[in-house]
Amino acid sequence: MHLISNSLGSIGLVLVSAFIWQMLRGCIIIFTGICAIIFLKKKLFCVHWTGILVTMFGLCLVGLSGILEEPNNRAAHEIMIGILCILASQAIQALQITLEEKILKHRGYHPLHVVSMKGVYGMMFMCTISEQFSEIGK
Numbered sequence: 001m002h003l004i005s006n007s008l009g010s011i012g013l014v015l016v017s018a019f020i021w022q023m024l025r026g027c028i029i030i031f032t033g034i035c036a037i038i039f040l041k042k043k044l045f046c047v048h049w050t051g052i053l054v055t056m057f058g059l060c061l062v063g064l065s066g067i068l069e070e071p072n073n074r075a076a077h078e079i080m081i082g083i084l085c086i087l088a089s090q091a092i093q094a095l096q097i098t099l100e101e102k103i104l105k106h107r108g109y110h111p112l113h114v115v116s117m118k119g120v121y122g123m124m125f126m127c128t129i130s131e132q133f134s135e136i137g138k
Helices: 002-015 018-039 047-070 076-106 111-136
Strands: none
Touching: 002 018, 002 076, 002 111, 018 047, 018 076, 047 076, 076 111
8 A cells, every 4th residue: 555655646746846745745634534534433523623624725725726837837637637646645645544553453463563564565565566577577
């Protein structure tokens, strides 16, 4: 999940300005709140919803400014695709954070165990992918 999230974020960074990319990364607050409600059954209070709404308003302004300015002679649809890639990236990252919290709290795993599992699975996944790409190059 981390690899997909970083890949989408990098694609978004290529398509939009760096300040838009950095500001839109703040939408992880929104997606994490939603995932916490769905998967962790947490109750958000008024202060949480206020923070989410203020963040949404600010992110809408940033996204709109990016589309209206069209920096670097990019078409509006390229900037929209970049923004959507960044939003998808942050949604995946929020899902990953929420699932890690669920594993840590509800399954009773030690945090170091979860980190080591994440590293081992990531290494196995990357070895499999790199093996496949090395076969393509031959």
